[in-house]
Each structure stands twice: as structure tokens, then as C-alpha cells.
Amino acid sequence: MAGRERLSGLAITRRGLIAGAAAGGGLLLAWYVWPRSYSGALEPGAQEHGFGAWLTVDEGGVVTVAVPQLEMGQGVTTLLPQIVAMEMGAAWGQVAVAPVPPNGAQANIPLAAKWAPLWSALPDLAGEPDSFLANRFARSEPFAATAGGSTLAAFESDCRAAGAAARAMLAMAAAERWDVAWEECEVAEGIVTHGQRRARFGELAAEAARMTPPDPPPLRPQAPMEEPLPGDVPASSAYPRLDLPAKVDGSFPFxxxxxxxxxxxxxxxxxxxxxxxxxxxxxxxxxxxxxxxxxxxxxxxxxxxxxxxxxxxxxxxxxxxxxxxGGVESDAVETTLGEALERTDVERLTVLGDTEAMQTPTLTRRYDIAPALHAPVETxxxxxxxxxxxxxxxxxxxxxxxxxxxxxxxxxxxxxxxxxxxxxxxxxxxxxxxxxxxxxxxxxxxxxxxxxxxxWPRGEEFKAVPPRTPAAIALSARLDPNTDRQPVAWRAKLAMPATMREFGARLFDDRTVEAAIEAAAGEADPLACEGAVPPYAIPNVVVDHAPVTIDLPTTRMRGNSAAYTGFATECFLDELAEIAGRDPLLYRLSLLGQDARAATVLRAAARLGEWDGGVEGTSQGLALIRMAFGEARGFIACVAQARLGEGGVRVDRLSAVADIGRIPNLDLARQQIEGGLIFGLSLATGASAVYRDGMPENRRLGALMLPTLGDTPDLRVDFLASEEAPFDPGELGVAVAPPAIANALHAATGLRFRRLPLLSEGL
CATH class of the missing domain: 3.30.365.10 (Aldehyde oxidase/xanthine dehydrogenase, molybdopterin binding domain)
Incomplete structure (x- = not known):
């Protein structure tokens, strides 16, 4: 297990060399036996010295950081090494990356806790990240799934601790040489200094690796954080992506x-x-x-x-x-979902306030979500x-x-x-x-x-990977005529499969697709209905799940439940604002209560997008999304400028402002929001599947109505400065773009679009 693949600012290995070495047992790390002591999967190679589970330092000064998460475009092979480097005092040019297999020392405990209902018979006890059950499960599995925006929650503190421990050990080795106190040494840019004396990491690596680090590690006062510069301000990152040169020249191995x-x-x-x-x-x-x-x-x-x-x-x-x-038919699936909306035997997932407050709703609307295909570039x-x-x-x-x-x-x-x-x-x-x-x-x-x-050929990818779940969502609200027709009661009813339980049966129990559908049949699924509680101060809210069993297997997709619950919520809010005769922006602001972060994001997005009221003829639409993972919360608001043009929906501009707490790497955060907005645009205009006799009608990328380069709107993305817990931004843009675009189309045409994709019901 000595070899590993590396991505480094110092050298990029060509594909052929990586593959050839892998065949002979080098460069790419593998494992046959789970580590029992949870010491990690990163083992030092020749002239390398280990500093715990997370990093090694070789005698040339290269710092290699273990990354237990899948790099799939989100930049995790930059983010985690950056956190180690900042805490350690390493120069960015000396940092390399070692993708490592899952191991007990680098388990994704927060995600295991969140998904406890999918694997634990005692989810209430296993559902906290610090719970014994979640810890034991994640480390013994070992569970290191890359999903749900969990990377920072799972690994930032460990990476900081690893970097701080290594920094102390290097300072100790230098201090022993110089006969000074190690606390008096400075560590920066890969060099340990004390007065005029200097020693590079490579010179100290062998001695430092034998040192016993202080417990707890001496963390720097400031956690990794970059200033959120406006999007139109040119700036170069101090931590550019390590994988970017190889992806540009084609040598990055997939x-x-x-x-x-x-x-x-x-x-x-x-x-x-x-x-x-x-x-x-x-x-x-x-x-x-x-x-x-x-x-x-x-x-x-x-x-x-x-x-x-x-x-x-x-x-x-x-x-x-x-x-x-018999093959699955989309028409039959939609009929089943519609019938489920009429059922009264629902599972009540959330109750806020008085369940009797709804009485006769002022407005009820149905929103339909088609199954969507993932369509990654690589099958x-x-x-x-x-x-x-x-x-x-x-x-x-x-x-x-x-x-x-x-x-x-x-x-x-x-x-x-x-x-x-x-x-x-x-x-x-x-x-x-x-x-x-x-x-x-x-x-x-x-x-x-x-x-x-x-x-897999492209058609098999579309056919054999389960799509994101279809859903029918009924939203009801009762408006109070004495408070500018604000909603005093809200009900969300979701007719859909227990898609997360179905997914969990495959992931954790190794069920076949048919057995997973059967295992999830009739079960309430709170994870599948996340985001159904609106981000507004409505005193009385209920969320009901009408579980539906269909023959089409379903799974997770980027944006997850917020991509459909957020679409329904934000489109419905616009309809309520119209009934109240209010500006959609001011109507939302009046409902945010004491949530200062959400209100600030909404106002900032309105300024960035030059909001002019969203009335008919303006072609502007607005949406707000709030997400949470553990204690971290993320907010995004978007103003869309859209119209109907030749070939369908034309989106001219998306202006988004996000509050994702403390931002370790601004470039990565911006890339994630921009990519999410484009992904959300694809869900608004296409990416869905119509099934006939069990087969998706669309079998090629070109048939999915995905946005091309010429369809890409002007993107404006800003961030708010915050010292709150960092929130992964990868899914925020996905969820906010479709409702903002739908609301903009209403302003442009006077028509309401209550289906995803937006033109699937015709005009």
C-alpha cells in the first residue's frame, strides 16, 4: 500500500504513467484488509515520513494529504489539502494529494448520523454526529460516502488538527536542533524559523515524524476563511485548484x-x-x-x-x-401520484403550531415533478x-x-x-x-x-441508473385579510415514493431495485421531504407525506429534496403575493420574521439583480432557498431574467447572492454556485425522462434539452461575509434556479408554470 496517485502543483503525472503504475501495484492506493486501529489508509513511501492519518512529508519537502472523498468536479482534492496546508504552514506549491479508500480514521460520521433512519434500528439514538452509534457504524463500515454537502462537517476539524499537529512536530524538531522552545518557532511557507535560523520541512521530516505532538493540537486562532469579494472584482486565489492544470491539458485520470x-x-x-x-x-x-x-x-x-x-x-x-x-409508463406513474394526493391516510411529518388553523384554505395549488436523469459527462x-x-x-x-x-x-x-x-x-x-x-x-x-x-453506453446510463423521484405536491395556505393577506397556515402534501428509504435499502442492505422498492413501500420518509417547511415565519405549518409505490426505482440527485420542495414553495409564494397584490420581494421580506440572514440575502440579491417589482412584463422572477446540514445553514436568493424564445425557455441572467457562513475557499464556492445554477437551469428546461414501456424516450444527451454554451445566461454571484459555520454550497444553486425562472416566465407571459421541466405541460 505504499504507492498512490498524486495531484500536485509540482508535477502532474500523465494518464498512461498512472495507469501503467497502477497495473503494477504503484501510484494508486488500494486496500485488502480494513484497518483495525483506525490509523488511516495513507502509508509513507520511500523517503516519506508519516504524520498521522492525514499527511506525509517527504525529504524533498512535498506534503501529501490524504483525501477520502470522491473528486467529481466539486474540488474536494483542493479543499481538504488547503485546510491542512493553512493550518500546517505549508506552501501551496509543495502540496500533493493522495486519494485514499475509506478507512476508520477518516469516516463521514455526520452523514452517517443524518442517514441513520436508513441503516439504524435506533435512528433517534444514532442521529447525532457525536452519538456512539453513528461513530461506531461509520468507523467500522467504514462509511466515507461523498454526498449531501457533508465534506466540511465531516473533515474540516480533523484536517485542521492534523495540520496543527504536524506544524508543532516540525517546530519541535527544529527547536531540538537549535536548543530553543518549540513554541518560539514560526512556521510558514514550508519553512520553520527562529530568528535568523531556517529549516525547510524536508530537512526536518525524519526527525519531526518521531516527535509526540501536543494534545490537543495548537490550532491557529482563525479557521480557514477567505473574504467574499464581489463577483465583478478580479482576484486570484491563493489556493488554486490542484487538479485544474491536469484537467486543462487532458492528463487528469478518470x-x-x-x-x-x-x-x-x-x-x-x-x-x-x-x-x-x-x-x-x-x-x-x-x-x-x-x-x-x-x-x-x-x-x-x-x-x-x-x-x-x-x-x-x-x-x-x-x-x-x-x-x-410490464414496462413502466410515465402516464401511469403520474396517475398514481395524483390519486395519492386525494388520500387522507397520510403520514404527518411536521407540525408547527395549531393543526386546526388551516380550516378552509384560501388557495391550493398542485406542482408536478417529472423523474430526472443525472446525465454526467462520464458514463x-x-x-x-x-x-x-x-x-x-x-x-x-x-x-x-x-x-x-x-x-x-x-x-x-x-x-x-x-x-x-x-x-x-x-x-x-x-x-x-x-x-x-x-x-x-x-x-x-x-x-x-x-x-x-x-x-456503459449513454443509453444504458439513462436506462439503468434510477432517476430522481417523480412527485406531486399540493400546497395550501390560508391568508389573513387583517395582515396584508399573509399566510397564517400552510400545508404541504407530498405524493411520492419513499425514495430515500428505497435508496438506503440498496446502499446499506444490498437490496435489488425490486426488493428496495418493496422494502420502502408505504413508509414515511422525512429525508425525502426535507425542505417542505417553508423558510418563512408562518405560525401554523404541517407537512404530510403520502407514500406511493411505483415500479420505477428512484434515487438521489444533486439538489435532492430541496430541488422539488423549493420549486413548489417558491412558486406558491409568488402566487400568494399576486393574490395579496404585493411585490413578491416585499411579500417575502414581510414573512421572514427574525431570520436576519435570509432577509439580508434576499435584499442583496434584489440589488444585484436590479429587481423592479416582478410585475407582468418585467420578465423577472425571484426565489429564496434555505438549507441545513447539522448546525450549518446556507441561504441563497436569486433573481432570474427569463422569457419564452425560439426553441423554448430563454434565460438571460441569473443574479444570486448566498450566505454560506465562513468560506474556506472563495473560488471553489463560486464555482459550486455557478455550476449549481446551470444544473438548476437544466432541470428547469429539460433533463427529465418520459418512460414508455419501461424505457426513457430520450437516449442521448442532445435529446435532454440541456443548456448549451449559447444558452448559458449571464451569471452574477456574490457572497455575504459571515463567521457562521461553513455550509457546502454545491446544491443551493440547483434548488433556487428553477423557481426563480418559473416566476420570471410568469412575469413575462402571465402564465403559471407548475411542472418541472417548465414546458412539459405545453403552453
Whole structure:
């Protein structure tokens, strides 16, 4: 376990070298046995010296930081090393990165606690990050999933402690040489100084690694924090992304870039939802195609060849046939959701104030959410080598412990005999929380006896990854004529599958898609309904879940529940403001009560977006989103300028202001908000699936109505200065863009759009 892949400001390794070394056991870190002492997965290499679980220092001065999270575009391979470097006093140019597999020392305990209802029989006891049950589960699993904006909550304090301990140890080594007190030494830019004496990290590494750090570590007074400069102020980051040069020149390795000696390539075909069982194919057509092998399973057929193109074209000629009880139909799903909205046997998830306050609602509106496809640039890909009763698996996974477990189970191995090599993902949006391709690659590798690389075609990615859940949401409000027609009672009723429980049954219990649907049937799902309580001071609020069982499996997607609950809430608020005859901005501000952070964000967004009242003809719309993870809260408000143009919705400008607490890296935060706004735009205009006979009608990226470069609006993003707990910004923009755009279209056309995507119901 000595080698590892590194991303560094000093050197970027080419794809071929990384892949070749990986085949021989170098550069990429793997593990066969879970660490028992939770010492971490980062082991020093030649001329390197370990400083706990998080970092090593080599004799040339390179500081290598372990990153237990999947890099999928969000910049985690910059964020965590930056926190270590700032606390340690390392120069940014000497920092490298080692992606490491999950281990007990670097477990995502806060996310395990949040998802306790999905794995624990005692979720109330396991639901706090400091609970014994969450800690034990996360460390023993080990659970290091990359999801839910949990990276800072899970790892910032540990990274700071690791950097501070290493800084103290280096100062101790220098102080021993100079016969001074180590507390008198200064550590900055990779150098320890005392008066005129200087020593570089590399010179001190061997001695420092033997020192015993103080307990607790001597943290710097200020946590990592950058000033939130306005978006139009040019500034260069002191901590530019470590992966950026390699991504620009094409040398950054993704899952599909792995190359092993003697490797063959695999394409695959799956059945449709409801028609999953493979019942036959044109076996005679396989002759003369030059295939290495054909591998069939109950639910798929895979072709193996010396090129992926040959394997994929062969499957077209083989014409696999699938059968089942009947393919999923979108019309039937929508009917089921609508019927559920009429049910009275609902699960009450939230009660604030008086449940009898609703009486006769002033207004009730229904909002419909279509199932949405993740559509990452890189489709599911995994490389596997089975030899001598052991499996090696190169895979980009947001839940690598689960991928390892299901791959081992699929081919009858102990988990001790399966090694995972963590590889970056070319996008995910939570699609890589699913592990079906890990199972398939393992089975095919065992059958073929050679290194195999499985890559799903785009159509299979759309077909076989469960979509974000469809939903029907009914919102009701009673307005008080004596308070400028403000809502005094609010009810949200969500008809949808227990999608998070279904996802959890696959992730934690290794259920099949059918078994997971059955396990979640009829269950209330608070995690799936997060965000349904509006971010306003409404005295009486209830949230009801009408659980629905459909044959279409569902899963998480970037933005998660806030992407549909926020859409319904903010569109409904605009309708209430219209009934009250109020400016949508002033109406919202009047409802924010004592929430100063939300009000400040809303006012700042209105100034940035040059809000002019949102009345008909202005083409402006407004939305506000509040999210929380543990004690951290994030706020974003957006003013959209949109219209109907040639080809559909045209969004000219999105102006957003966010309060995400203390900001460790402003560039990363801005990238996340901007990327989230574009992702939210894609959900507003397309990205959805209509299922016919179990198949999504759209099988290509070009058919999803995703925004192109020419469709990208002018983006204006600002942040508010704050010293509150840092909140991950990755999902805020996703949730705020669709309702802001929908409200802008109302201002432009006078029409209300109550479906996602917005033009799916026609005009």
C-alpha cells in the first residue's frame, strides 16, 4: 500500500504513467484488509515520513494529504489539502494529494448520523454526529460516502488538527536542533524559523515524524476563511485548484482512463424497468464478430472485445430481448401520484403550531415533478482484474465501501479479497452512489480471466441508473385579510415514493431495485421531504407525506429534496403575493420574521439583480432557498431574467447572492454556485425522462434539452461575509434556479408554470 496517485502543483503525472503504475501495484492506493486501529489508509513511501492519518512529508519537502472523498468536479482534492496546508504552514506549491479508500480514521460520521433512519434500528439514538452509534457504524463500515454537502462537517476539524499537529512536530524538531522552545518557532511557507535560523520541512521530516505532538493540537486562532469579494472584482486565489492544470491539458485520470496490460473492453445492455429479465438474443449473430466473450446474467448481456466500439456494435447485432410483468409508463406513474394526493391516510411529518388553523384554505395549488436523469459527462465505468481468488477494482464511487462489498458478494469472495482503487469521476450528481456497474465488472472479470473495462453506453446510463423521484405536491395556505393577506397556515402534501428509504435499502442492505422498492413501500420518509417547511415565519405549518409505490426505482440527485420542495414553495409564494397584490420581494421580506440572514440575502440579491417589482412584463422572477446540514445553514436568493424564445425557455441572467457562513475557499464556492445554477437551469428546461414501456424516450444527451454554451445566461454571484459555520454550497444553486425562472416566465407571459421541466405541460 505504499504507492498512490498524486495531484500536485509540482508535477502532474500523465494518464498512461498512472495507469501503467497502477497495473503494477504503484501510484494508486488500494486496500485488502480494513484497518483495525483506525490509523488511516495513507502509508509513507520511500523517503516519506508519516504524520498521522492525514499527511506525509517527504525529504524533498512535498506534503501529501490524504483525501477520502470522491473528486467529481466539486474540488474536494483542493479543499481538504488547503485546510491542512493553512493550518500546517505549508506552501501551496509543495502540496500533493493522495486519494485514499475509506478507512476508520477518516469516516463521514455526520452523514452517517443524518442517514441513520436508513441503516439504524435506533435512528433517534444514532442521529447525532457525536452519538456512539453513528461513530461506531461509520468507523467500522467504514462509511466515507461523498454526498449531501457533508465534506466540511465531516473533515474540516480533523484536517485542521492534523495540520496543527504536524506544524508543532516540525517546530519541535527544529527547536531540538537549535536548543530553543518549540513554541518560539514560526512556521510558514514550508519553512520553520527562529530568528535568523531556517529549516525547510524536508530537512526536518525524519526527525519531526518521531516527535509526540501536543494534545490537543495548537490550532491557529482563525479557521480557514477567505473574504467574499464581489463577483465583478478580479482576484486570484491563493489556493488554486490542484487538479485544474491536469484537467486543462487532458492528463487528469478518470475512471474510463485506466489501462492495464492485456485489458479487453466491455459494453452492455440492460432491460427496461418492469422488463428486466434477459430471455434471449440472436446467438447465431455472435459468430464472426471477433468477440473475446459473451457474458450473460439474469438482467443483462455483455460483449467483450479488443475495443469498446466492436463490443458495442456486436450487441446491436445480437439484439438481446428482455421480459417482465410490464414496462413502466410515465402516464401511469403520474396517475398514481395524483390519486395519492386525494388520500387522507397520510403520514404527518411536521407540525408547527395549531393543526386546526388551516380550516378552509384560501388557495391550493398542485406542482408536478417529472423523474430526472443525472446525465454526467462520464458514463458508468469500472475496470476489474480477477486473479488467484482476488479481485482488483478501479472505480469512481461516492460510496466505495458499498461498491467493494457488493462486488465481493457477487462473485463469492470475502471483502478481504477485494481491493478498490479510488478514481475520480467525470461528474456524478449522485449517480455514483449506485454500484450496479461494480457488480457487473466483477462478474465479467471472473468469467473472462483478463483485465476488463466496462463502460456503459449513454443509453444504458439513462436506462439503468434510477432517476430522481417523480412527485406531486399540493400546497395550501390560508391568508389573513387583517395582515396584508399573509399566510397564517400552510400545508404541504407530498405524493411520492419513499425514495430515500428505497435508496438506503440498496446502499446499506444490498437490496435489488425490486426488493428496495418493496422494502420502502408505504413508509414515511422525512429525508425525502426535507425542505417542505417553508423558510418563512408562518405560525401554523404541517407537512404530510403520502407514500406511493411505483415500479420505477428512484434515487438521489444533486439538489435532492430541496430541488422539488423549493420549486413548489417558491412558486406558491409568488402566487400568494399576486393574490395579496404585493411585490413578491416585499411579500417575502414581510414573512421572514427574525431570520436576519435570509432577509439580508434576499435584499442583496434584489440589488444585484436590479429587481423592479416582478410585475407582468418585467420578465423577472425571484426565489429564496434555505438549507441545513447539522448546525450549518446556507441561504441563497436569486433573481432570474427569463422569457419564452425560439426553441423554448430563454434565460438571460441569473443574479444570486448566498450566505454560506465562513468560506474556506472563495473560488471553489463560486464555482459550486455557478455550476449549481446551470444544473438548476437544466432541470428547469429539460433533463427529465418520459418512460414508455419501461424505457426513457430520450437516449442521448442532445435529446435532454440541456443548456448549451449559447444558452448559458449571464451569471452574477456574490457572497455575504459571515463567521457562521461553513455550509457546502454545491446544491443551493440547483434548488433556487428553477423557481426563480418559473416566476420570471410568469412575469413575462402571465402564465403559471407548475411542472418541472417548465414546458412539459405545453403552453
Amino acid at each position: 475512471a474510463g482512463d485506466i489501462r492495464l496490460p492485456g485489458m479487453v473492453y466491455v459494453s452492455i445492455r440492460h432491460g427496461a424497468w418492469g422488463m428486466r429479465e434477459l430471455v434471449g438474443f440472436e446467438e447465431e449473430a455472435a459468430r464472426g464478430l471477433g468477440l473475446v466473450a459473451l457474458v450473460r446474467s439474469k438482467f443483462w448481456l455483455a460483449a467483450v472485445a479488443d475495443s469498446w466500439w466492436k463490443a458495442d456494435r456486436a450487441l446491436d447485432r445480437l439484439r438481446p430481448r428482455f421480459a417482465g410483468p 458508468a465505468s469500472a475496470t476489474a482484474l480477477y486473479r488467484d481468488g482476488r479481485l482488483q477494482l478501479w472505480i469512481a464511487s461516492q460510496a466505495p465501501a458499498a461498491a467493494r462489498r457488493v462486488a465481493a458478494k457477487a462473485i463469492g469472495l470475502s471483502e478481504r479479497d477485494v481491493a478498490i482503487y479510488p478514481v475520480a469521476a467525470g461528474g456524478s450528481f449522485d449517480a455514483r452512489l449506485e454500484s450496479m456497474h461494480a457488480i457487473e465488472a466483477a462478474l465479467i472479470a471472473r468469467e473472462v480471466g483478463r483485465p476488463v473495462q466496462l463502460t
